[in-house]
Amino acid sequence: MTDYVRAARALQPELVALRRRMHREPEVGLALPVTQRLILDALEGLDLEITTGEALSSVVAVLRGSEPGPTVLLRADMDALPLPEESEVHFASTNGAMHACGHDLHTAALIGAVHLLAEARGGLAGDVVFLFQPGEEGDDGAALMIAEGALTASGSHPVAAYAAHVIPGPAGRFRTRRGPLMAGVADLHISMHGAGGHGSRPYDAIDPVAAVAELVTALHVMVTRRFSMLDPVVLTVTQLTGSSAINVIPDTASLGATVRVLSPGSDERMRREVQRVADGVAAAHGCRAEVAFSADYPVLVNDDAEAEFVHTILAETFGADRSDLGGEALMASEDFSRVLQAVPGAFVLLSASPADADPAEWNHSPRVRFDDAVVGDLAAALATLAARRLDR
Structure with a gap:
């Protein structure tokens, strides 16, 4: 040889x-x-x-x-x-x-x-x-x-x-x-649709920015409470968008995140749990959540x-x-x-x-x-x- x-x-x-x-x-x-x-x-x-x-x-x-x-x-x-x-x-x-x-x-x-x-x-x-x-x-x-x-x-x-x-x-x-050995990965985008208005009168609007802000924390908590550390998953919010003007409440605010899992079962469950949490936060704020996963690479x-x-x-x-x-x-x-x-x-x-x-x-x-x-x-x-x- x-x-x-x-x-x-x-x-x-x-x-x-x-x-x-x-x-x-x-x-x-x-x-x-x-x-x-x-x-x-x-x-x-x-x-x-x-x-x-x-x-x-x-x-x-x-x-x-x-x-x-x-x-x-x-x-x-x-x-x-x-x-x-x-x-x-x-x-x-x-x-x-x-x-x-x-x-x-x-x-x-x-x-x-x-x-x-x-x-x-x-x-x-x-x-x-x-x-x-x-x-x-x-x-x-x-x-x-x-x-x-x-x-x-x-x-x-x-x-x-x-x-x-x-x-x-x-x-x-x-x-x-x-x-x-290495995780599967997907991109996650969530839009919160509300009703915009003037920043001085938030009570006249349905503020999607507040909903997105709450959703960031809710998603991170969801990972630690719904998934076992023995089958790791990672969800990291990396992008936030809202109004282009500082005194305007927009109709829509959104977030972007990277999601990583080590088993196909976790991937399917993650999609269900994210939708559930997003819908719940949206309902609490009078908004509507739109969730989109785009899968990149498998495990x-x-x-x-x-x-x-x-x-x-x-x-x-x-x-x-x-x-x-x-x-x-x-x-x-x-x-x-x-x-x-x-x-x-x-x-x-x-x-x-x-x-x-x-x-x-x-x-x-x-x-x-x-x-x-x-x-x-x-x-x-x-x-x-x-x-x-x-x-x-």
């Missing part, structure tokens, strides 16, 4: 340089032409079957092993956030966007995994599909790639799928878990057997002290959940904070920094998981 960790060390300088170039030129959303070009250039000369997306700037590469066998899928997200960078690294972005979630590191590592597995093609019995995906940050790029046939790019449905994500923490430690659920396989392989490869099976789920969300709805697999977290990050900023902070010294190990981890899974 190829020693992918040792082979990745030779690629490390090239992968770090590529990651930093992507970091300097981040792109947001589904159209990432510069990033796509960098990926295609990095894969040039390898014996791959490459296709690019139609609805988005995706790249799908298929590596055929020397012998027939099953298909394993590896994925990296490649989009950035519309966030001006404040990290002060010498390769920081200056275009108003930022790789504040580490997707540049994921992409560089997956490119490394392609090179490692291409070099070891003679020992592979089966195929590996590599997905380079735009639009993870709220644009549901995974669903678009699936609709364009990414899951059947090799001609057969994958038997397993793996992806990884960097998070804060001492660099180089992997973690996964059985079952739910990311690891296959139990695949999570155990990932933990075992990473512990064997990097040492037992660098691989953990367990810990808490994250209430952040991920559209790799779309892939795991269709393919058994596992998502892996890799801590990657620089040693001098004290305290370490979390993902999506304009000051977050990730230690790209882990990029070679992440490339080796992905390559090893694919190769060992094909060997089963």
